[in-house]
Amino acid sequence: MKKAALIVLLSAATALAGPIACSSGKDKSSATYTLGTELGINKAAMDTGVKPGNDFYAYANGNWQKTTEIPADRASTGAFYTAFLETEKRNRELIDSIVKGPVDKGSDQARIANFYKAYIDTKAIDAAGMKPVQADLARFDAIADKTALSKVLGEQVRADVDPLNATDYRTENLFGIFVTQGLATPGEVLPYMLQGGLGLPEREYYLSSDPKMAGIRDDYKAYIAKxxxxxxxxxxxxxxxxxxxxxxKIAKAHATREESEDFTKSATVWARDDFAKKAPGIDWPAFFAAAQLDGASKVAAYHPGAITGLSALVASQPLDTWKDWLTFHQINSHADVLPSAIDNAHFAFYGTRLAGTPQQRSRDKRALAALDTYLGDAVGRAYAEKYFPASAKAEVSDMVDGIKAAFAKRVNTIDWMAPETKKEALKKVETIVVGVGYPETWRDYGSYSVAANSAYANEIAGQKAEYAHQLAKIGKPMDRAEWWMTPQTVNAVNLPVQNALNFPAAILQPPFFNPQADPAYNYGAIGAVIGHEISHSFDNNGAAFDSTGALRNWWTAADLKKFEEAGTALADQFDQYKPFPDLAVNGKLTLGENIADVAGLQAAYDAYRASLGGKEAPVIDGFTGDQRFFIAYAQTWATKTRDAALRQQVATDGHAPGMYRALTVRNLDAWYKAFDVKEGDALYLPPEKRVRVWG
Structure with a gap:
């Protein structure tokens, strides 16, 4: 959930998004969670020999942690992966029926069938060799001057970054484009321009003095040559x-990850004419024409310093070097649809060397993932119609209303907050637009031509279709109901400039939501996810936006100081967690997610207690309702990650590893009472040290 999503580690990593995604990872769990019809929590996963106050994560997940093996084709496993596997199974059934059955020419079903057939036909891909990419390589080879280079750099731009909703800053193109309401232009939709151009995950991989990073750099140089x-x-x-x-040189021009995550420092807006003055080096008229941005009179320069630095490199570095760079990245970023030798080399470096994953996923599973990327709404529409009943949508919607009410009640009772600040906070939570399951309108893929015999062409065309789709929003009113995740995504997201939330259908299943489980379980699991996403609107970044999505300071100076003090205390708390002797969690980098976890869990707990109508929940299988609530929460963060992937996550991700997110319970008084946690227990925090960000 970093900036927009929850995020979990699903492949190399995964995360719930929030503002603001939120999980953390791109790949998440592989354990099988057997859910009882009443208890909900997985007793077999627990190690009840561990004292909850000493290691609550081990208490809730200890046996699972000891016995679970990470699948050979995964960098991690956990609760999110459990939901992902079920979703993948359902998608497999859907796609098989589409591929095998008759489809109407030009329909989304035909596009899905053609894309899938071309993607899995590795014999045809190998036989074609480098022919599919030759036209692109010829474009690069024909570059004769800086104007021509600027044109090609513009042609390469795609809508492949998302700084606000998914904390996704990475593109192999020199710049990436994102389109939504501008941070500094309320009501006006702009293209955002972000830094790019690196093959390694981010600048620290190039600039860090850590010997492990130096080893990765050596292997990366060898990989480029290979x-x-x-x-x-x-x-x-x-x-x-x-x-x-x-x-x-590109890395040295980049902003840091921490700088990228500070929205208040990323609200720069440049008129098109400003680029030549503030970032000389690129032939900007040629660039903008090629990038189809001629119609945009203003651009949100999200990384203004990097834009200036990268433009200077275009002027100073030899043309032949840029041609080599373009060639490598065109091949590298499309390795999955090029010959096996290229695809395998790509996985050996990015999958095995960087994430520690020993085995490539099967081609058919990778095809399903690719469909989610290029035809996600088409697949999602079929998924939602078949697998997401109206009853589930209604039940989760009711939970959302209850948790919003609980959050508002907490805001109302804050004694240190000025009335004017409190009024704005309440207005923000009351006006959040919540999408549950699937969007009300579906994407039109009519302009996306998909062939059954060219995987590379389909991928390029899909990227261009998405780019055109995003550019079409420029200058139009922002759609607050726009979805940024597909229904088949196991995640959730907070959308700060829309003041909106998305809860896709795929996360509304076990182990996060089980209609047969008791309320304690569901509030501790999916309720905490809902609370997390709502709370992202009030984390260290989300709190900078008002109810309309405008980046505006609506705090009094005293209130903001109090809020920042709580954030500092929480960052200090997470700085103490060390997955490796030489590497600690970065409390500042993960602060937004951690704030959302604390505030969201508290709101979910309050809503759970309110749902009981003043009564006490029954004791089930020896656990009280409050105990089931907190155990359910901790079990959603069951996480087992390969060391290489875990190091990458800690170094670059805004989401703390799941085992530490489970320890958020340390800040809730109710957890201490539920498990009789006392002074002297390892996780005990004195009441004055428990972080209470909102209430």
């Missing part, structure tokens, strides 16, 4: 050296 060699590119070693050296 990929170019596999592609039949002459003089691969020399070209790889030039590419790496250029990327080192």
């Amino acid at each position: 990929l170019l060699t596999a592609a039949g590119i002459a003089d691969a070693d020399a070209k790889a050296a030039r590419v790496y050296d250029l990327e080192m």
Whole structure:
């Protein structure tokens, strides 16, 4: 949930988004959670020999942690992966029926069938060799001057970043584009321009003095040469050296991850004419024309310093170096639809070397994932119609209303907050637009032509179709109901400029939501997810937006100081967690997610207690209602991650590892009472040290 989503580690990592995604990872769990019809929690996963006050994560998940093996084709496993597996199984059934059955020409079903057939036909991909990419490589080779280079750099731009909703800052193109209401332009939808151009996850991989990072850099240089060699590119070693050296310069021009996550410092808006003055080096008229941004009179320069630095590199670095760089990244970013030697080399570096995953996922499963990327709404519509009943939508919607009310009640009772600040906070929570299950309107893929015999062409066309879809929003009123996740996504997201939330159908299933489980379980599991996303509107970044999605300071100075003090205390708390002797969680980097966890869990707990109507929940299988609530929460963060992937997550991700997110309970008084946690227990915090961000 970092900036928009929950996030969990699903492949190399995964996360729930929030503002603001939120989980943390891109791949998450592989354990099988057997849910009872009443208890909900997985007793077999627990290690009740552990004292809850000493290690609550181990108490809730200890046996699971000891016995669960990470699948060979995954970097991690956990509760999110459990839901992902069920969703993947359902998608498998849906796609099989579409591929095998008759489809109408030009329909979304035909696009799905053609895309899938082309993607899994590795024999055809291998037989085609490098032919599909030759036209692109020829474009690069024909670059004769800086104007031509600027044009090509513009042609390469895609809508492949999302700084607000998913904390996704990475693109292999020199710049990435994101389109929504501008941070500094309330009511006006703009294209955002973000830094890009790196093959490693982010700048710290290039600039860190850590010996482990240095080892990755050496392997990356070797990988560039290996990929170019596999592609039949002459003089691969020399070209790889030039590419790496250029990327080192690009990395030095980049903003840091912490700077990227500070929305208040990213609200710069440039008129088109400003680019030539503030970022000389690129032929900006040629760039904008090629990038189809001629119609945008203003651009949100999300990384203004980096834009200036990268433009200067276009002017200062040799054309041949840029051609080599373009060639490598065109191949690298489309390795999955190029010959097996290229695809396998790509996985060996990114999957095994960086994430520690020993085995590539099967081609048919990768095809399902690719469909979610390029035809996600088409697949999602079929998924929602078949697998998400109206009863589930109604029940979850009721929970959302209850948790919103609980959050508002907490705001009302804050004694340190000024009336004017409190009024704005209440208005914000009351006007949140909540989407449950699926969007009310579906994406039109009519302009996306998909062939059954060219996986590479389909991928390129899909990226261009998404880019056109996003550019079409520029200058139009913002759609607050726009969805940024597909129904088949196991995640949730907070959308700060829309003041909206998305809860896709795929997360509204076990182990997060079980209609047969008692309320304690569901409020502790999906209720905490709902609370997390609502709370993202009031985390260290989300609190900078008002109810209309405008970036505006609606706090009094005294209230803001109090809020920031609580954030500092929470960051200090997470700084103490060390998954490795030489590497600790970055409390500042993960602060937004951690604030949302604390406030969201408290709101979910309050809503749960309110749902009981003043009565006490029954004791089930030896556990009180409050105990089941907190155990359910901790079990949703069951996480087992390969060391390489865990190091990458801690170094670059705004989401703390799941085992530490489960310890959010330390800040809730009710947890101490539920498990009789006392002074002297390892997790005990004195009341004055328990962080209460909202209430």
